[in-house]
Amino acid sequence: MKSTLLFLLSWLNPVQWVLALRRSLTAASVSLLIVGIGSLNIVWGYPWMGMFAACVSLFVVGKAVNHLAMPTLQASVGAPRWITAGSSLPMAVSLVNQGRWPGMNLWVETAARCDWLPPDGEFSTIKEVRLPHRGIHPLPAILVESYFPFYLFRAYRRVDPCTNIAVTPATSIDEDDELWRSLQTTLKGIATRMAQGDQVHYIGSLEYREGIPVRRWDFSSWARLGKPILREFSTPAARSVRLWIDNACPDVPRHRISLWRRWVAWIHPTEPVHEPFERMLALAAASILTLTRNGAAVTLSLTCDESSTPLRCEAGGDPGELLIALASLGRVEPSSQSPQQKARWQNELHVGQDEAIFVFSCRARENVAIEVPDATRWVTDRDFRKVPAEVSAEPNIEYPSAIPVATP
Numbered sequence: 214m215k216s217t218l219l220f221l222l223s224w225l226n227p228v229q230w231v232l233a234l235r236r237s238l239t240a241a242s243v244s245l246l247i248v249g250i251g252s253l254n255i256v257w258g259y260p261w262m263g264m265f266a267a268c269v270s271l272f273v274v275g276k277a278v279n280h281l282a283m284p285t286l287q288a289s290v291g292a293p294r295w296i297t298a299g300s301s302l303p304m305a306v307s308l309v310n311q312g313r314w315p316g317m318n319l320w321v322e323t324a325a326r327c328d329w330l331p332p333d334g335e336f337s338t339i340k341e342v343r344l345p346h347r348g349i350h351p352l353p354a355i356l357v358e359s360y361f362p363f364y365l366f367r368a369y370r371r372v373d374p375c376t377n378i379a380v381t382p383a384t385s386i387d388e389d390d391e392l393w394r395s396l397q398t399t400l401k402g403i404a405t406r407m408a409q410g411d412q413v414h415y416i417g418s419l420e421y422r423e424g425i426p427v428r429r430w431d432f433s434s435w436a437r438l439g440k441p442i443l444r445e446f447s448t449p450a451a452r453s454v455r456l457w458i459d460n461a462c463p464d465v466p467r468h469r470i471s472l473w474r475r476w477v478a479w480i481h482p483t484e485p486v487h488e489p490f491e492r493m494l495a496l497a498a499a500s501i502l503t504l505t506r507n508g509a510a511v512t513l514s515l516t517c518d519e520s521s522t523p524l525r526c527e528a529g530g531d532p533g534e535l536l537i538a539l540a541s542l543g544r545v546e547p548s549s550q551s552p553q554q555k556a557r558w559q560n561e562l563h564v565g566q567d568e569a570i571f572v573f574s575c576r577a578r579e580n581v582a583i584e585v586p587d588a589t590r591w592v593t594d595r596d597f598r599k600v601p602a603e604v605s606a607e608p609n610i611e612y613p614s615a616i617p618v619a620t621p
Contacts, residue, residue, distance in 0.1 A: 236367070236369075237367050238366070239367055245271055248268050249269060249272065253265065275362060275365035278362055279362070283316075283359045283368045284310045284330060286309065286311065287309045288309075288355050288372040288374040289376075291306075292376055294378070296381070297385075298344060299383050300385075301341050303339050304342050306321070306338050306355055306374075307335055307337045308335065308336045308338075309333065310332055310335075311333070313332060315332060316329075316330035318361040318364065319357060320358045322356050323356065344378070347381065347383075348540060349541050351377050352377070355374060357371075380540055381536040381540045382494040382497070382539055382540070384499040392496075399590070399597075400454075401503065401507055403504075404454075404507035404508055407453075407528075418443065418444055420442065431443060454504050454509050455569065456497060456512070457573065458514070458515050458516065458573050459573065459574035459576065459581070460517050460542055460543065460545055461546065461547040461549070461550050461576065462545075462576070465487060487544055489593075489595075496573060501535050502532060505526055505527075506529075510525065510527045514561065515538065547576065563586055569590075570588075570590065573593075574591065575593060578598075
């Protein structure tokens, strides 16, 4: 109903007609307009009447031809599966003329020129795409302008590529961020130990069991005792890091906005950005990239995932699936979590306690009523510590009331 009302108002508004004509004017059409107006100030007669008629004819016919000469286009984009929020990425764009008439004097994104595009013809160019916010977003429309004939007028059309792309959380965190530096150091240390493997120690011998690899056989003891003997070593390091994302995040207190801003928000609605939640996801995304690039496998689990199927990325692999899951993750209220979800979360945390575990949450550890394994790292948008956490002797730091703080 709202979109229909706005559409009718835009079409029935004469101001919109004048603005549309103004946007379509070029230097040539403005020159025609000036000459036509100037010819009216001179005594009527030959050749001024002919000049006025020629200017009016070119103005009217040129506008009509320019409107009709815009071809019907279909766009296809060679886009990747995901991009990082706030980063620019060049994408290959192909335009196909599906109309009966050729396209002439076309400009694509005001940078690529196409003088002739026959029916069923194809034109390719490069488009810079930048999406500032996380989520699953449609790619922006491609701007095509037509200046036929003689560059008198400018007709434009936005061609929708009908393609969605996952915009992952921004991973470019300021190096001066103390929280990120501490977390990054810990992650690199864990990844290095997993890539190199912890030192294994010989702890004893035992009799052969079926299925044991040959490299563990103790041939000298076998020759001395007359039966197969195996060497037993200490358990090696965990092979992956498990990341848990808690998407239950309380609302941020908002300041009262003016009536004008409310009107602008009603005309151009935008989704509010929850800064603590977005920062927490940015830390998680940067952690995934740090671990995979430094030789550690990553297992990602979501508290809102009812299928209980974690996502895994091997060391040095493509973390696209994990980042796309973060891109599509939505925030929920803590009160909306059911007891079954909390019980499942707690059980799966203890199932994976042989791995290094990181929990990313907007809430402090004291505000989450679940039991977590010892040595679990609890990461919030303001704090990073192990569980169980020791009582800190440092004074509490007061933060602005608009941002929830995880105080130790």
